Amino acid sequence: MAGAAPRVEVRALTRSARVARAALIGVSLAFLGLLLAAPLGVVLAQALAKGWQTYVAAFADPDTQSAIRLTLLVAAIVVPVNTVFGVCAAWAIAKFEFKGKSLLITLIDLPFAVSPVIAGLVFVLLFGAHGWFGPWLQERDVSVIFAVPGIVLATLFITFPYVARELIPLMQQQGSQEEEAAITLGASAWVTFLRVTLPKIRWGLLYGIILCNARAMGEFGAVSVVSGHIRGLTNTMPLQVEILYNEYDFVSAFAVASLLAMLAILTLVIKTVVEWRTGRGRA
Amino acid sequence: MAGWFRKPSVLPGFGLTLGFTTFFLGALVLLPLAALVFKASSLSWHDLARILLDERAIASYRLSFGAALLAAAVNAVFGFIVAWSLVRYEFPGRRLVDAVIDLPFALPTAVSGIALAAVFSPTGWLGQKLALAGVQVAYTWLGVVVALVLIGLPFVVRSVQPALVEVQRDLEDAAETLGASAWQVFRRIVLPAVMPALLTGFTLAFARGIGEYGSVVFISGNLPYQTEITPLLIVIKLEQYEYDAAAALGFFMLVMSFVMLFAINLVQAWGRRRQVAVGR
Numbered sequence: 001m002a003g004a005a006p007r008v009e010v011r012a013l014t015r016s017a018r019v020a021r022a023a024l025i026g027v028s029l030a031f032l033g034l035l036l037a038a039p040l041g042v043v044l045a046q047a048l049a050k051g052w053q054t055y056v057a058a059f060a061d062p063d064t065q066s067a068i069r070l071t072l073l074v075a076a077i078v079v080p081v082n083t084v085f086g087v088c089a090a091w092a093i094a095k096f097e098f099k100g101k102s103l104l105i106t107l108i109d110l111p112f113a114v115s116p117v118i119a120g121l122v123f124v125l126l127f128g129a130h131g132w133f134g135p136w137l138q139e140r141d142v143s144v145i146f147a148v149p150g151i152v153l154a155t156l157f158i159t160f161p162y163v164a165r166e167l168i169p170l171m172q173q174q175g176s177q178e179e180e181a182a183i184t185l186g187a188s189a190w191v192t193f194l195r196v197t198l199p200k201i202r203w204g205l206l207y208g209i210i211l212c213n214a215r216a217m218g219e220f221g222a223v224s225v226v227s228g229h230i231r232g233l234t235n236t237m238p239l240q241v242e243i244l245y246n247e248y249d250f251v252s253a254f255a256v257a258s259l260l261a262m263l264a265i266l267t268l269v270i271k272t273v274v275e276w277r278t279g280r281g282r283a
Numbered sequence: 284m285a286g287w288f289r290k291p292s293v294l295p296g297f298g299l300t301l302g303f304t305t306f307f308l309g310a311l312v313l314l315p316l317a318a319l320v321f322k323a324s325s326l327s328w329h330d331l332a333r334i335l336l337d338e339r340a341i342a343s344y345r346l347s348f349g350a351a352l353l354a355a356a357v358n359a360v361f362g363f364i365v366a367w368s369l370v371r372y373e374f375p376g377r378r379l380v381d382a383v384i385d386l387p388f389a390l391p392t393a394v395s396g397i398a399l400a401a402v403f404s405p406t407g408w409l410g411q412k413l414a415l416a417g418v419q420v421a422y423t424w425l426g427v428v429v430a431l432v433l434i435g436l437p438f439v440v441r442s443v444q445p446a447l448v449e450v451q452r453d454l455e456d457a458a459e460t461l462g463a464s465a466w467q468v469f470r471r472i473v474l475p476a477v478m479p480a481l482l483t484g485f486t487l488a489f490a491r492g493i494g495e496y497g498s499v500v501f502i503s504g505n506l507p508y509q510t511e512i513t514p515l516l517i518v519i520k521l522e523q524y525e526y527d528a529a530a531a532l533g534f535f536m537l538v539m540s541f542v543m544l545f546a547i548n549l550v551q552a553w554g555r556r557r558q559v560a561v562g563r
Contacts, residue, residue: 014293018466020465024364024367024368024372027361028369030365030378031364032365032384033296034409036386036387036433036436039402040390042398042401042402042407042408047307054321075433085304088307089308091299092300093304094298095294095296096289096297097289098297098301104304107313108308111312113490113544114540115514116496116514117516117533117536118319118533121533122317122533123315124317125318125322125526128526131526132318140333153453157311160312162310170288176294183540184293188294192295193296209438211389217391218389218392221392222515224496235389241393241394241397242397245397254401257394261390261394263389263391264391265386267389268385268386271376271382271389
């Protein structure tokens with residue numbers, strides 16, 4: 001979603017308007033402070049509650065390490081796949097006029113509208129022990145649910161629209177004249193994409209990838225349903241946070257959570273830089 | 284590809300990219316969702332009614348929908364004030380505040396869940412003070428509302444912001460010159476102009492709140508009949524290997540998602556028609 005922070009038109013204000021301004025800004029900051037800053041602060045405070053050494057020691061736990069490795073593995077599979085999909089979808093939708101296009105866009109957005117729990121549920125119904133392909137998979141000794149493939153599938157489903165959503169409006173707005181010129185002058189399709197389109201969309205693409213990555217690493221509900229919570233094997237970082245939290249190991253839980261929180265902050269920083277770069281958000 | 288299907292273009296790659304897109308969409312999203320619909324439709328009406336009208340399920344709908352509605356309403360008010368402050372006023376840190384609005388999009392839900400639980404638990408820093416006032420947020424329905432307010436906030440702010448930028452300041456000036464009070468200007472000029480955007484944001488936040496899981500389960504206490512949201516009930520049914528019940532409840536939620544999508548499209552179409560009517 002595009003952030004819009006155009007320069008404010010500053011005006012001379014009457015006394016009552018100044019009071020209203022102070023009150024509204026005050027309410028906004030208090031609301032956001034309570035809702036966003038306080039939880040973020042608590043994550044860091046709790047993680048460091050028993051000092052830096054305990055914080056670092058939390059990451060020495062082999063189960064936590066394996067959770068971090070699994071999260072990185074899942075993101076390493078999911079993000080490239082959904083990036084390729086997003087670029088393909090955006091190319092087809094932004095560069096061509098065809099029947100059923102708005103339906104296609106709605107369907108691509110579907111994973112946004114569906115509860116993460118349902119994203120997990122559908123794969124359990126397909127591949128679980130009592131699911132459609134369950135017996136067939138069992139005969140061949142392949143496990144999808146309560147194993148890494150299920151986690152990858154659920155995460156693919158959840159992060160499916162992110163790259164496409166960033167690119168479609170951007171490419172529609174940019175139009176296709178430059179690509180048409182390149183093709184007419186004899187450039188191949190691949191060269192046209194790499195030399196003409198990619199430079200135009202790189203910042204939007206970067207933000208889409210970063211956002212997709214943040215969601216892939218942070219997904220909880222869908223992954224929780226399909227993972228089976230097997231320690232050291234099928235726990236991702238958010239699931240490890242849950243387990244540690246439920247065991248009252250708060251320092252470790254918040255230590256792992258702090259890594260995820262930093263990832264979120266990094267995502268927002270990159271988003272801000274991208275908006276600054278593309279001139280979006282500046283009137 | 285035949286001409287009736289698409290307009291001709293010199294650009295290459297239509298068949299390849301559209302083919303891959305529809306294949307991937309079908310295999311990863313539509314086929315699994317169809318499996319859910321199929322599973323639910325294989326149940327008899329009797330079973331379906333028994334599962335969906337079960338007392339515990341109805342209690343969970345009441346909480347999920349009620350809390351999501353209340354949270355969306357809170358966001359409609361405070362999200363509007365935040366959007367207004369960001370669009371109309373210059374203050375130190377405005378850029379930072381604007382960037383931070385998207386935090387709930389980027390922050391993993393499990394992290395916001397345990398963080399809110401820590402803030403609002405009876406021993407947490409805000410929970411302690413609220414407990415003195417006799418209010419308990421964590422492990423009650425209020426906790427669910429707080430979590431859903433956090434999750435829904437960016438939807439309202441990001442919907443309203445661009446609409447507020449578009450409001451014609453000269454109309455407001457004219458009204459003021461003609462003697463309208465600040466409240467009248469807001470009520471008669473600003474609010475009608477941003478209403479479609481505000482409603483869109485409200486509906487998006489509501490829809491997201493119904494399905495939210497991660498940030499809620501840590502703060503809600505998860506007591507059956509009292510603080511158990513519908514997505515959690517689905518998870519519990521799955522853990523007990525009651526696939527039929529899980530599929531029926533999941534199907535119900537999927538239908539609700541489609542209803543919400545439809546509502547959002549209606550609101551947006553209404554907003555576009557109004558824009559045309561106003562002549563912008």
